[in-house]
Amino acid sequence: KVRWCMDRLDLEYQEVPWCGTLGAFYLGRTVPRLHFRTGIVRSQIGNSPEILRYLWGAYGASYGDAAAFLEPTAERVELERRIDRCGVSLQVWIYYHLLDVPDLCKDAWGVYSEAIPRWQRTLVGALYPVQALMIRKAFRVTEANYRRSCERIVALLAEMETLLADGRSSLLGGDAVNYTDLTFAAIQGAWLQPAQYGGGAGIRIDRGRAPAAMRQDIERWIEDYPRVTRFIEDLYAKQRNED
Secondary structure (H helix, E strand, C coil), rough: HHHHHHHHHHCCCCCCCCCCCCCHHHCCCCCCCCEEEEEEEEEECCCHHHHHHHHHHHHHHHHHHHHHHHCCHHHHHHHHHHHHHHHHHHHHHHHHHHHHHHHHHHHCCCCCCCCCCCCHHHHHHHHHHHHHHHHHHHCCCCHHHHHHEEEEEEHHHHHHHHHHHHHCCCCCCCEEEEEHHHHHHHHHHHHHHCCHHHHHHHCCHHHHHHHHHHHHHHHHHHHHHHHHHHHHHHHHHHHHCCC
């Protein structure tokens, strides 16, 4: 979400990837986290909504129309909040399926990616049983919570499917894409895994490798929400190919 918006602004930045949940569980450091400098002052902001508010404040005036997609209207902020909350349900859904498939879960965490520092990959690989236990507790990864999470995911997908029925190009109406559209595509892209997911900078797991039960969920959502599926795939195809 943040990467996509910064790319859309054509900002120069350096991304420092971290492996799995090392930062959150052992250092109290969540991602994303934006580090920036104004004069001699170095600052940092965590959480994607707050980072996007900073980007709007920093570039809204000077970039003009090029930054208009970031304007945080009340309607956009409310939709963003709901999409982000659905993202938590998606985390439960993902871990419900992947924690019992260590190799695939470690792949998603970056254990096999050379972009991640070797010491992090080694540590996460060795600590996988501990990591998995902590995640089960932190996200309450149970059968009951998985089902509740699926209900929340489906409720948002169904609502967006209805909105898109009139052929609109943006979830909130009109033809101009704004940051809520990118947010929705970025977060829901976790299950759809479209081409150019992450703009080429993230780790993409082909859904053909997913456990059978996970694939069943994905295939059902693709079948039940074709407009949402097409909306996400089109955004990636048209907005991410040049990144």
